[in-house]
Amino acid sequence: MELIRLKVNSQYRPCVDEAPYFSWVITSDEKNVMQTSYHITVKNMDEVMWDSGMVESDKSIFVEYSRKPLQSLSDYNWTVEVTVNNGEKAAASSSFETGFMKKEWTAEWVKSPFPMKKVKPGTGGQNPAEYFRKEFDARDGVKRARVYATCHGAYQLSVNGIRPDDREFAPEFTVYSKYLCYQTYDVTPFLREGGNVIGMLVGDGWYDSANFKPRSRKFKAEHSVLFQIKIDYEDGTSEMVVSDDAVKVSESPVFRSVCR
Structure with missing residues (x-):
């Protein structure tokens, strides 16, 4: 099992100017595999901007960022770990950056x-x-x-x-x-x-x-x-x-x- 198509605001590694939302796709050789929980972390270098904790949900699209305000013109890395109904886990990482906020x-x-x-x-x-x-x-x-x-x-x-x-x-x-x-x-x-x-x-x-x-x-x-x-x-x-x-x-x- 692995996670693919990691996107932010429906794009791969985009530049965003608002609070992002995340999505991913599970691929597996097994049948009837369903997500039971996810865990997302967002970091700016070594600073953790958001740690969602383990969330019991099958949601894998439009998962909204909901923590510290993001800084403009900055790089962020994010990781999602998923658990599925057979107990198997998989994780993957990607990145995004922020553009200008209006005042800048x-x-x-x-x-x-x-x-x-x-x-x-x-x-x-x-x-x-x-x-x-x-x-x-x-x-x-x-x-x-x-x-x-x-x-x-x-x-x-x-x-x-x-x-x-x-x-x-x-x-x-x-x-x-x-x-x-x-x-x-x-x-x-x-x-x-x-x-x-x-x-x-x-x-x-x-x-x-x-x-x-x-x-x-x-x-x-x-x-x-x-x-x-x-x-x-x-x-x-x-x-x-x-x-x-x-x-x-x-x-x-x-x-x-x-x-x-």
Whole structure:
């Protein structure tokens, strides 16, 4: 018997910004194996953040964390031990990290200076995509670097010209007048000592698509970006790079950008 598919908030080793919930799956060569109890521990390095104790339950999804508040921008390891109806036990471990809590966002929204067109559904006349770019320095001995980013529109992110993943429609579709998702990227391998550049290519996406506009909008349509880079060094220090008035905005070769 073993435990597989250990997930936090329905994802493998995610970055979360709220109290997590846990899930796992039991696999066994025996028939009619059922969970009778579980025991979860969550640790930040050597500090035990939560010890559920042995809980008599067959629950293995949406098990909520319910102890000390988690710290932002921190790594956590969690272990679950399960007992089944034949007395056999199995344990497995995984990890997750936390993103920014609201009060720790110090970045500023940077808005495009280029006016947006009033477009109609159909082809032609859509707004071009724009480049948002900021230069920054990093010291030698980078241990870890994370980018936390979002935009009004849809974006592709790069650091020193390298994309950390292949997503095309971040920050995805939401009710923009109420909330906006942000994404977390591991850019540790891309940083170099000295000068670095973060870039975001931003288009309309669903945010300003004539084909998806709600009849009444309470949000502004200009392309804009928000990002923070947290750089941790081997010597234990860290620094933050944020979007601000040092971000440069320019037109891009992508002269039409719309979701149809």
